[in-house]
Amino acid sequence: AQSVAQPEDQVNVAEGNPLTVKCTYSVSGNPYLFWYVQYPNRGLQFLLKYITGDNLVKGSYGFEAEFNKSQTSFHLKKPSALVSDSALYFCAVSYNFNKFYFGSGTKLNVKP
């Protein structure tokens, strides 16, 4: 079965500090992995994806993520957090691009 887990309901970080939002996946075959951000009462905005190639993927707004096959992880990172990064973050996995399965979401709070 395809699934993705976000073990943290909430992550708190001070502005200017690095941030990490965790994601692990469980899927047979080669997964395609994605990160999205959601602001209140809005749709999801795409941040970045891993399809193949370099394990370190860079995306929008200074975010990056590292695909780790041995740990089945795809953690989202940013070197220096901004207050405006506060939002709900979703990890997603797809195997064949017909279906996308999303994690439960992690609320990121960046405090000034």
Add this chain to the structure above:
Amino acid sequence: SQTIHQWPATLVQPVGSPLSLECTVEGTSNPNLYWYRQAAGRGLQLLFYSVGIGQISSEVPQNLSASRPQDRQFILSSKKLLLSDSGFYLCAWAKMNTEAFFGQGTRLTVV
């Protein structure tokens, strides 16, 4: 460029009333289309997806149905709404080797 339109943005409906939410995509052809529901502002549940006109796959048994009468139109319906149908409904589209692109969502409150 491609865009996705979803309406209405908010909807308040009484229990037992019908539902019709519409989603249209512009700027692409033969997209995969999806309906998700987000409860309590957290995880997304895949409700339906479609790979072509008239082709609908249901992920979970429920009080809802979906239809795709045209290539870029996806409709979510119910004959009689339940309180448990309340939530934030999101439409999305994707093509092979692309990420999913989401509409702005519909906040449905069943009263």
